[in-house]
Amino acid sequence: MRARDMGWIGCHNCGAVHDKGSRSCRTCGARLHGRLPNSLQKLWAWLVTGVFFLIPANLYPLISNEVFGHEEGHTILEGIVVFAESGDYLVAGVIFLASFVIPAFKVLVIAILALSIQFHWQLDRRVRHLLYEFVEFIGRWSMIDVFVVALLTGLVHLGAILAFLPGVGAICFALSVICTMLSAQALDSRLIWDGVENE
Amino acid sequence: MQDNHAEHEQKAWRALFASDPDGLIACPSCDTLHVAAAVAPGQVARCKRCHFALIAPRRDTLDRTLALALTSAILMLAVLGFPFLTLSRQGLANEISILGMIGELAHGWYMLLAIAVAMFVIGLPMLRAAALVYVVWGLRRNRAPRAARHVFRLAEAIRPWAMTEVFIIGTGVALVKVAGLARVSFGAAFWIFCVMVLVLALKNASVCRWTIWAMIGGRNS
Numbered sequence: 001m002r003a004r005d006m007g008w009i010g011c012h013n014c015g016a017v018h019d020k021g022s023r024s025c026r027t028c029g030a031r032l033h034g035r036l037p038n039s040l041q042k043l044w045a046w047l048v049t050g051v052f053f054l055i056p057a058n059l060y061p062l063i064s065n066e067v068f069g070h071e072e073g074h075t076i077l078e079g080i081v082v083f084a085e086s087g088d089y090l091v092a093g094v095i096f097l098a099s100f101v102i103p104a105f106k107v108l109v110i111a112i113l114a115l116s117i118q119f120h121w122q123l124d125r126r127v128r129h130l131l132y133e134f135v136e137f138i139g140r141w142s143m144i145d146v147f148v149v150a151l152l153t154g155l156v157h158l159g160a161i162l163a164f165l166p167g168v169g170a171i172c173f174a175l176s177v178i179c180t181m182l183s184a185q186a187l188d189s190r191l192i193w194d195g196v197e198n199e
Numbered sequence: 200m201q202d203n204h205a206e207h208e209q210k211a212w213r214a215l216f217a218s219d220p221d222g223l224i225a226c227p228s229c230d231t232l233h234v235a236a237a238v239a240p241g242q243v244a245r246c247k248r249c250h251f252a253l254i255a256p257r258r259d260t261l262d263r264t265l266a267l268a269l270t271s272a273i274l275m276l277a278v279l280g281f282p283f284l285t286l287s288r289q290g291l292a293n294e295i296s297i298l299g300m301i302g303e304l305a306h307g308w309y310m311l312l313a314i315a316v317a318m319f320v321i322g323l324p325m326l327r328a329a330a331l332v333y334v335v336w337g338l339r340r341n342r343a344p345r346a347a348r349h350v351f352r353l354a355e356a357i358r359p360w361a362m363t364e365v366f367i368i369g370t371g372v373a374l375v376k377v378a379g380l381a382r383v384s385f386g387a388a389f390w391i392f393c394v395m396v397l398v399l400a401l402k403n404a405s406v407c408r409w410t411i412w413a414m415i416g417g418r419n420s
Contacts, residue, residue, distance in 0.1 A: 010227070016224075022265065026416065029349065146312070
């Protein structure tokens with residue numbers, strides 16, 4: 001039995017149960033919504049923006065290093081290749097996962113969740129819920145590469161010998177991660193279990 | 200027959216709601232109704248449909264949260280004050296703290312990166328710790344502070360954006376990248392940062408949302 005089946009509203013924030021027509025939660029003060037309004041529109045808006053930023057993030061250099069005045073820029077994929085070639089397979093793997101596989105997979109999963117809700121696909125709800133939890137959990141880990149760029153630029157200043165400069169790709173990538181995190185947060189997870197989208 | 204059963208169930212729920220609406224929980228994740236039961240510290244009551252952790256009380260949750268939040272704040276001050284890493288190559292050495300690193304970045308459009316690091320690694324984790332201290336301090340003295348609702352909601356909303364543990368993995372990757380180019384040694388702040396990541400994780404685990412909301416709402420449970 002869901003709160004909705006009883007004609008009640010469950011607070012999306014703290015779970016307190018309210019009569020229909022209540023406006024704000026008596027326990028936590030959050031605005032009450034049977035289901036969060038425009039959840040899917042917000043999700044799509046953030047997701048499309050996130051994908052949009054992902055394109056320059058992969059085309060422009062993430063970082064360039066200056067060794068003895070010689071400057072060389074790397075995109076995300078080139079950076080992974082450099083790690084793999086120098087034998088650091090673990091780091092290459094971590095970056096490949098965090099900066100390439102996860103962002104792409106995340107966008108795909110959020111899109112599948114939204115489409116399955118919108119078009120009432122008969123996907124197993126438990127599977128959908130697992131996918132949702134995965135996306136919520138994993139989103140922030142994509143920031144690894146952004147922090148690496150910041151660390152290298154800020155830490156490594158050895159005069160003319162060696163310096164790092166951030167590339168435009170880094171900021172686009174950070175924006176993309178933020179947008180997809182907001183996209184996942186915009187989804188009212190209760191819709192996954194309704195199989196019905198309204199309000 | 201089936202309808203009869205559903206009607207019966209609805210009637211039972213209505214009676215429960217009428218006697219004590221706060222005795223019910225609608226799962227925030229899937230909207231399934233549950234009767235809030237007393238849960239022993241260390242146990243977790245999960246939603247029967249989606250397995251969301253509805254109630255997960257800890258022993259001494261208030262004291263523990265307060266202690267860990269204050270500890271993390273003190274450790275953060277230490278992290279900011281001590282050198283983080285030292286790089287050297289061909290007689291040139293460069294010792295830098297996290298604040299120094301952010302300062303180095305804060306020029307031109309790099310400023311955006313500086314802001315991102317300052318916010319995700321220092322600002323938001325500390326804002327969350329401060330918010331928890333404010334709420335928990337009041338609750339320990341048996342009265343919810345005036346703004347407790349807003350502040351605790353803020354603390355929970357910040358949670359996914361506090362990325363100290365992501366930063367420490369990033370540090371590892373950065374070190375590997377520099378390893379071939381310069382000699383790196385760890386400063387005190389690096390080790391303190393590692394401890395702080397641990398303390399923040401323990402702090403997050405010590406917060407039971409349901410228990411704290413019940414206290415803020417003036418219920419005893």
